[in-house]
Amino acid sequence: MKKTSKVLSLVVAGAMMMSLTACGSKAPDTTTGAPETTTSEAKTSEAAESTADKTADGKQYKIGVLQLVQHAALDASNKGFIQALDDAGINYTVDQQNASGDQPTCQTIASKLVNDKDDLILAIATPAAQAVAGATSDIPVLVTAVTDPASSDLVESNDNPGGNVSGTSDLTPVKEQISLLKKILPDAKTVGILYCSAESNSEIQAKMAKEAIEAEGMTAVDYTVSNSNEIQTVVTSMVGKVNALYAPTDNTIAAGMATVSMVANENGIPVICGEEGMVNAGGLATYGIDYYELGYLTGQQAVKILKDGADISKMPIEYLPADKCKLTVNEETAKILGIDVSGLK
Template sequence: MKMKRVLAGLLITALAGTMLVGCGTKEKEVFKIGVNQFVTHAALDASYEGFVDALKEAGYIDGENIKIDFQNAQGDQPTANTIATKLVNGNNDLILAIATPSAQAVANATKDIPILITAVTDPAGSGLVESNEDPKGNVSGTSDLTPVKQQIELITKLVPDAKKIAVLYSSSESNSVIQAELAMYAATELGLEAEAATVANSNDIQQVVQSLVGKVDAIYAPTDNTIASGMPTVAMIANQNNLPVICGEEGMVDAGGLATYGINYYKLGYLTGQQAVKIIKGEATTDQMPIEYLADEEYELKINNEVAEQIGIEIPEELVSK
């Protein structure tokens, strides 16, 4: 009898040890992040890269303790809507939306899953949060509001004889409409005449830019996703006709624009990644997380010297020194 009790005790101990080993080796729960990027272009790609790097530096590695489901709508709003639904149904713990159209798609798809947005000009103005200072919902993130007035001022410095400019943007993107209004106001303040040059989609770009040749002295293109992805077409026509294009961000300058004074999208994405880390750790929630911006000192001047030489623009010494 005593022997049976000893054997039973040993069996229980062995089973308990097995259970403990099982618990100790059980794979840690993986935090799932869905990503809805509206289109492929340098600024949005850099935002995503910065986001992932911020997670990595905090110890969150895709395929290890987090799983990232990256989706790209390739500039198509219905596709962005479909992706949003897919990410919501995929039981993601957090969704990152890159650019305003994708942010609106995801925000319409769920009021429960935390959403972080980036590369969105005015989240409140686009109906994504109650206010940028106090979102009060499941959406927060970072804004890419650029120093529009300083960008328009670049035109007066690089093209001092300019009298009339065109503001080139997509009328279907609320973020671009907001920037266009700011640009028109800034142009008036600086003594420039400004006209709107809108496109409905990328197919309109060539015809609209061609129509500006000989009618305006420069083009201003804000951080518009349609124009950014179609920048090679804009540059091809504008540069052939010595028509300077001042851009909203540096990726557009790399694609053939003349210059910009704007934000670094990698840093913006990195800032969004830091917000994600706080959410993963349970240190913050979107409803109490204000929309964040890069500091003014992080704005960067970029000039495409090759384009300047091609179209006969002399860079002022005050800009060369920067």
């Protein structure tokens, strides 16, 4: 069930670190005029390469992309990355691979991209990043849509990666999102935190959310799933036990947001989300980052490495500036829940 939403841009006051978290489906078309990558039943993808205009030096770069799963936020990061390459005018071929949320498939695709001897690999979401980082210590690997690369053992530190991995973090403004929940639902007493226990990035956000919820004088209760098949059952189990639901930038939950919103909205449970795509899929509201811009920032890093010879081991993990954070409200969902969101405009 997909809801239409009205996006309201809001500049964040002050600087803050931003925040979201494998072969069975077709990857999104992320290069202008390029064919999409197709995959086989054996979950190994044939390379479908697309070529950008040639640069003055005539050098052509091979770029591999491993995206964990297809959903709005990760798709946007992918598109932003490719656009940055195109805007830089470099000559490249890109092999788009999507692991369809299957972590073992991430390993298979990661090995393929390394064996193809790509010049650079982009890994989108934490499980994809961990698979690629574990498959090579030589090829430059950029990650995006990863909450905390250091805590996920991808780099020595976010300030000084020290190896062949760097990229961008999607650390979401969890505290501000919980403040938004309290503003919309001032009488809320108990908040359920829904996330996938298999995603390390989600565990980090869940801990941050619990602290923020308790700081607002509410009680936090964890509700976890191990895979998408458990979402409906777990959300249904919250009925009558929570006043609201918080879902961080969790890939499993984001991909299954239609199910989350269906059950939650039917039972009068408002859902505050980690990112815009989840709101568009039926959540109530979020205060989060622009994933297209995050991908674009990662693409600019790739240009520095490929074109300018930048040393990835000395390239810090980057974060979007505060003005890329925006408020998104699904007014249709608000009507279903009987919640007045006019004061948020």
